[in-house]
Amino acid sequence: MEKGIIGSLLNQPASESAGTGRKEIELQVKVIPPRECPRCGNGVLHRHGTVSKRRVLDAFLDGHWIYLSWIPLRLRCTRCRKTFLCRPAGVRPWSRLTDRAIRTMVEYSRRMSYTSTAELLQLDRHRVRRVILKYVEPNILPEQGQPVVLTLDELSFSRHDYMSMAGELAPTRRVLSLLDNDLMRTIEGYLRYLKDSGVVVEAFVIDMKDSWRKAVKRVFPQAKVVVDPFHVVQDANRRLDECRKIEQEAYKTDIPRYPLLKPREKLTPKQVQQLEVVRRKFPALYELYQLKEELRDILRERDVERAREKIYWWLVAADTAANAEGRVWANTIRSWREEILNLIYFTAQGRRYTNGYIEGKITVAKMIKRLGFGFRNRQSFLKRAFIGCCPRSVIPQLLT
Ligand SMILES: [Zn+2]
Structure with a gap:
């Protein structure tokens, strides 16, 4: 039945459909009966009853919908007595759309709202929404067998x-x-x-x-x-910013945020100066800043053993930091040490994930x-x- 579609192309020259003033094109196709019974393989199938014409939306072309229409074939197997209703390929049993029409609606909906899709395709927006909800399964399975x-x-x-x-x-x-x-x-x-x-x-x-x-x-x-790695840096900046706010409260003075949180290599000359002020006035906070920059350096490492050693010394420094946040932070990094090293492990192979x-x-x-x-x-x-x-x-x- 899959290949059983002949285009007996009775293309009607576009006729105005009643009321809408919109042109409708209908493509009539003939359904070819299967050669044998799909259930028992018997070669003799008889026509069994008549069914009325069916018409579904098929393709959207140049601003017009093309309908596909056919007379369904009802057949009965002489051996197993099963009856079949034959339809063209690409049409689901009770759908008013072909698979092609569904795909068209889905493709339009990729970058547009239901309303815009419906407007362009001259359909009702609820219909577009229903189609997406009914037919789209948001799941793809990755390759099986290979890692x-x-x-x-x-x-x-x-x-x-x-x-x-x-x-x-x-x-x-x-x-x-x-x-x-x-x-x-x-x-x-x-x-x-x-x-x-x-x-x-x-x-x-x-x-x-x-x-x-x-x-x-x-x-x-x-x-x-x-x-x-971005989340590790984000976590570092969050800790640093919390400590900045606490010191700011304690000393009743503004400590600029950006010089601390921005990557060192991106600082403007003015921000470098501001950072220098932080270093002199708030050494405990500056110590955390240095830990953050050292951690960024570790994340960029391309050698697992060197990274392992750097993390070791980083943990020593964090554990003994003047600000108590250092110890809390050290515990987190200690807990994620293997996962950081795994990042470096793949980076070393040219696979940065x-x-x-x-x-x-x-x-x-x-x-x-x-x-x-x-x-x-x-x-x-x-x-x-x-x-x-x-x-x-x-x-x-x-x-x-
Ligand atoms: Zn049969």
Whole structure:
């Protein structure tokens, strides 16, 4: 039945359809009966009853929808008595659209709101929305059998309401799935689903969340967990800024923020001077600043043994820092030491794995949220964001 479509191309010259004033083009096709019974292989099939003509949306061409129409064939096998309803390939049983029409709506929805898509395709926006909700499955399975590098990050749906995005960094870079929330059982459930599907994980990039690390290690004990370097620096800056505010309170004086938080190599001459003032007036704070810069240096290291040694000395310095935050910080870095070294391990092989790619996709998802003026429905946002993050070539894989 898959190939059973002959274009008996009875193309009607565009006729004005009643009321709308819009031109409709109908393509009539003939359904070819299968040669044998799909169930028992018997070669004799009889026509069984008549069915009325069916018409579905097919292709959008030059501002017009082309309808596909056919007379369904009802056949009955003489041996097993089963009846079949034959239809052209690419049409689902009760759908009013062909697969091509569904793909068209999904492609338009990648970068547009339902309203804009509906307007361009001359359809009702609720219909577009229903199609996306019904047919898009926001999930792709990575390669099975060969080792993959995965990553996980969260994206906010609304305040205090998060979703999670899973991606693959190697061998193919792509978004894999959008999960409805960021609860541990959801994430672990997803990881188990990957494992059960035969996915072999070589490395897993995450930010400094202990619960995520535990989940990855439980499900994929062989995987090397890699910490995302941007999050390590972000965490460093957060600590530094907290201490800056405390000193500022204590001394009732302003301590400039940017000279401390900006990467050293990007400071302006004025900021270098401001930093010098901090060094003289607030030595304990300056000590934390130096720890931050040294940590950045470690993250850029390309040799595992040298990084190990640098981390050792860094921990000694942090543990003995004048500011008590140094010890707290040291404990965190000590806890993530192996994951930092894993980052260096892959960097040394010319494979730098970070969350940068998935964060770019999260930015795309946020853009889609703005285009839709926010989403009330989670599933709706999930699916729209997912198709927006996937390249066009992947779309057929997403349709259920
Ligand atoms: Zn049969």
